[in-house]
Amino acid sequence: MSVLTLEGISQEFGGLRALDGVNMVVEEGEIFGIIGPNGAGKTTLFNIITGIYIPSEGDLIFKERRINRMTTHNIARLGIGRTFQNIRLFNKLSVLDNVRVGSHGISRSGFFKSLLGLPSMLREEKEIKSRAEELLELVGLYDKKMEYADNLAYGEQRRLEIARALALKPSLLLLDEPAAGMNSGEKVELMKLIEQIRQEMKLTILLVEHDMSLVMNICERIAVLDYGRKIAEGPPEEIKNDERVIQSYLGVGA
Amino acid sequence: MNGLDAAITQYIDPYYLRIMILLGINIILALGLNLITGVTGQLSMGHAGFMSIGAYTSAILSMQFGFSYLMALLAGAMVAAFFGFLIGIPTLRLEGDYLAMVTIGFAEIIRVFFLNFEPGGKAVGLSGIPQHTNFITVWLIALLIIALNTRLLKSRMGRAFYAIRENEIAAASTGIDTTRLKILAFTVGSFLGGLGGGLYSHYMYYINPQDFGFMKSIELLNMVILGGMGSIPGTILGSFILTLAPEMLRIVAEYRLLFYGALLVILMIFRPNGILGDVRIYDLKKRWGRKEVKTCQS
Incomplete structure (x- = not known):
């Protein structure tokens, strides 16, 4: 079953056509990669999927x-979690609080419940x-749970973003250059x-990455x-040997 | 309770009592602004506007419509909250400097409105407001507000407010309805502004529109910034310092405002995040704990 379908997605910024009729189907449970040179529209695509931009044309089906007309927070609540290319953590909150905020979309307690401290709120x-x-344990940051997020090393911040996205219990996880700035x-x-x-979480993962x-x-x-434009799609072996991909992105000898 | 208040009035010097009452009112006002600016990160420079709405509404209700003290306070706060809700709506689109401009403009409109408001006594002001506010009522309400505020900020909603301040896009992508919560913060903050205003007018006996001018807004903002944006103990400390400083500085007479300004500059140079802005109880415990270990070893 397809989790995410993009039908003829186009995005214009003024006169610039950042995306031009992109079609894509992401199947349940797969890890789907999006690659391309800088400025190809990869992050724009993520921003469209998460509702930060509204596409000029086309349909988005989850x-x-x-x-495609839903607001960012409503899309998040449907179960689409994401990380950002330029890390966007809550810097002056603790590592633990960053992850706790992550579950905002799936928790219920409202203003008055929070104010009164009702049992159901305390349980939640x-x-x-x-x-x-648990999530911090998973990404190996449990020992640093009380640190401020901006005191973490770069690679740790990337992992914290993943933990925060997972706190939403997403069924689709978007990772925007998760390996950027990491050593081998x-x-x-x-x-x-x-x-x-x-x-473990039966996720579908869509990722943008430069690290081949x-x-x-x-x-x-x-x-x-x-x-x-989408110039190719297929399993890694096929992509590696695709003429157009080699020409525009991978380069000869890759 | 009245007996207790009588005892307090008897044993405490009226001058100090007055400062303590004003401190309690300032804490309530500053906590309201802290929720908007310190916690949620929406720069509001018109908090005195909400204060004046609460002050006038509750004063008029208790003088002319015979409202009981608590009902008048509550009504004043509710009306202020309603206006906070109304001006919260443009905050959807505005950020930072632009929002600051809008809030300054709003507070000025309110001030000019009361300058021409017949039931409020126009520029002469309103006098003869029953003096119901005393030490006990102010501090009971202040403690209640501090307790509720602390609980709120530790909850799911509180974390969401902080998240909006830290990064709005990331906050939205965790499912936080940023627009709704910003309006909520504005509404609750204005409620506290109105509540503080009501307490103020029922203490001062006389109010006039100049009491709630731009300088009052700035003074309240200073309390939040000086103490530490988003920190409840910080805001309380900021209110404490800025309520007491003008009184302490009476010794230097005409140079009072000069010293007041210098104090702000010095504090901001040494503690740019505010005195308690980045201090957590957790860090203090840790530091304290380490010291203990050291003394054991030596």
């Missing part, structure tokens, strides 16, 4: 539901906290982590964007 708080701690050891760890969360070894290793299918 689990048989049209979502307990759940949120224990789940946040951290990249191997990251690949293991992505594989593990897909297995990572993309080729863990993605089952890859789409290549160039100047807002």
Whole structure:
């Protein structure tokens, strides 16, 4: 079953056509990679899927539901979690609080309940906290749960973003350059982590990445964007040998 | 309770009593502004506007419509909250400097409105307001507000407010309805502004529109910034310092405002995040704990 379907998505900024009629189908449970040169529209695509931009044309379908006019927070509540290319953590909140905020979309207690401290709210708080701690354990940040987020090292911040996105219990996870700025050891760890969360949480993962070894290793299918157009799609082996992809992105000898 | 108040009035010097009452009112006002500006990160420079709405509404209700003290306070706060809700709506589109401009403009409109408002005594002001506010009522209400505010900020909603301040896009992508929560913060903050205004007018006996001018808004903003944006103990400390400083500085007479300004500059240079802005109880415990270990070893 397809989780996410893009039908003829186009996005214009003034006169610039950042995306031009992109079609894509992401199947349940797969790891789908999007690659392409800088400025090809990869992050724009993520921003459209999460409702930050409204596409100029085309349809966005998540689990048989049209979502292209929905607001960002409502899309998040449907179960689409994401991380950002330029890290967007809540810097002056603790690591634990960052993850706890992550579960906002799936928790209920409103203003008055919070003010009065009703038992149902306290119970929910307990759940949120224990789940946040589990997630921190998973990404290896449990020992730093009381640190401020901006005191973490770069690679740790990337992992914290993943933990925060997972707190939403998403069924689709969007990772925007998760390996950027990581050394090779951290990249191997990251690949293991992505594989593990897909297995354990039955996630579908869509990722944008420049690191070819990572993309080729863990993605089952890859789409290549160039100047807002999709120029190729298929399993890694096929993409590696595609003439147009080599010309526009991978380069000869890759 | 009246007996207790009588005892307090008897044993405490009226001058100090007055400062303590004003401190309690300032804490309530500053906590309201802290929720809007310190916690949610929406720069509001017109908090005195909400204060005046609460002050006038409750004063007029208790003088002319025979409302009981608590009902008048509550009504004043509700009306202020309603206006907070109304001006919260443009905050959907505006940020930072632009929002600051709108809030300054709003507070000025309110001030000019009361300058020409017949039942409010126009520029002469309103006098003869029953003096119901005393030490006990102010501090009971202040403690209640502090307790509720602390609980709110530790809850799911409180974390969401902080998240909006830290990064709005990231907050939305975790499912936070940022627009709704910003309006909520504005409404609750204005409610506290109106409540503080009501307490103020029922203490001062006389109010006039100049009491709630731009300088009052700035003074309240200073309390929040000086103490530490988003921190409840910080805001209380900021209110404490800025309520007491003008009184302490009476010794230097005409140079009072100069010292007041210098104090702000110095504090901002040494503690740019506010005195308690980045201090957490957790860090204090940790530091304290470590010191203990050291003394054991030596």
